[in-house]
Amino acid sequence: MKNNKSIVLIGMPGAGKSTVGVLLAKELALDFVDTDVLIQTREGKTLQEIMNESDYLNLRRIEGEVIAEAELPGYVIATGGSAVYSEAGMANLGRFGPIVFLNCSAEELRRRIHNYESRGIAKAPGQSFAELFEERQALYRKYADITVECDGCDLQQVLDAVLRELKAL
Ligand SMILES: Nc1ncnc2c1ncn2[C@@H]1O[C@H](COP(=O)(O)OP(=O)(O)O)[C@@H](O)[C@H]1O
Ligand SMILES: O=C(O)C1=C[C@@H](OP(=O)(O)O)[C@@H](O)[C@H](O)C1
Numbered sequence: 337m338k339n340n341k342s343i344v345l346i347g348m349p350g351a352g353k354s355t356v357g358v359l360l361a362k363e364l365a366l367d368f369v370d371t372d373v374l375i376q377t378r379e380g381k382t383l384q385e386i387m388n389e390s391d392y393l394n395l396r397r398i399e400g401e402v403i404a405e406a407e408l409p410g411y412v413i414a415t416g417g418s419a420v421y422s423e424a425g426m427a428n429l430g431r432f433g434p435i436v437f438l439n440c441s442a443e444e445l446r447r448r449i450h451n452y453e454s455r456g457i458a459k460a461p462g463q464s465f466a467e468l469f470e471e472r473q474a475l476y477r478k479y480a481d482i483t484v485e486c487d488g489c490d491l492q493q494v495l496d497a498v499l500r501e502l503k504a505l
C-alpha cells in the first residue's frame with residue numbers, strides 16, 4: 337500500500353468492519369482506528385450512554401462531527417454503521433483513500449446480531465431491521481468505491497477479497 341493512503345470500511349453493524357479492519361491494517365502495515373472509539377474518547381462516554389442521555393440523532397450528529405474533522409492518513413478506518421448519514425464526514429474520510437463497503441445480506445446480519453434493539457444502533461425507535469437495512473443499503477452503495485460481498489465468507493476470505501479488490505483499483 338502506498339505511503340499514507342488509508343482505507344475506509346463502511347457497512348451495517350455486524351458486517352465485520354472492526355474485525356476485518358484490524359486484520360487489514362496488520363496485512364498492509366497501516367495504522368488502525370475505529371471511529372466508534374474516537375467518538376467515545378472525545379465524549380468521555382460510551383455510545384450507549386450518549387444515546388441514553390440524548391437520542392440517536394445526537395449520536396449521528398456527534399459521529400458526523402468526529403469523522404468530518406478527522407485527520408487519518410495511513411490508517412485502516414473502521415466506521416460505525418451510521419457514518420454514512422454524514423455527507424461531510426464521508427467526504428472527509430474519502431480524501432484519505434478508497435471506501436470499501438462490506439456487504440452482508442439482512443439474513444446474514446440477523447444471524448450475527450442477536451441484540452438488535454439493545455446494540456446501540458443509531459435508528460429511530462420502532463424502525464424495523466428491514467426498514468433500516470433498506471435505508472442504509474442505498475447510502476452504502478452511494479459512497480462505496482469497492483463492494484465486497486461477505487455472505488458465506490469467513491474472516492480470511494473477506495480479507496483476501498478486500499486485498500484483491502484494492503489491488504485491482
Ligand atoms: N466474515 C465473518 N464471518 C463470521 N463472523 C463474522 C465475520 N465478520 C465479522 N464477524 C463477526 O460478527 C460480529 C460483528 O463484527 P464487527 O467487526 O464488530 O462488525 P462491525 O464493526 O461491522 O459492526 C463479530 O462477532 C465478528 O466476529
Ligand atoms: O449502525 C449504527 O447505527 C451504529 C453502529 C455501531 O458501530 P458498528 O457498525 O461498528 O457496529 C456504532 O457506531 C453505534 O452503535 C451505531
Ligand SMILES: [Mg+2]
Nearest residue numbers: 353354414415
Ligand atoms: Mg464496529
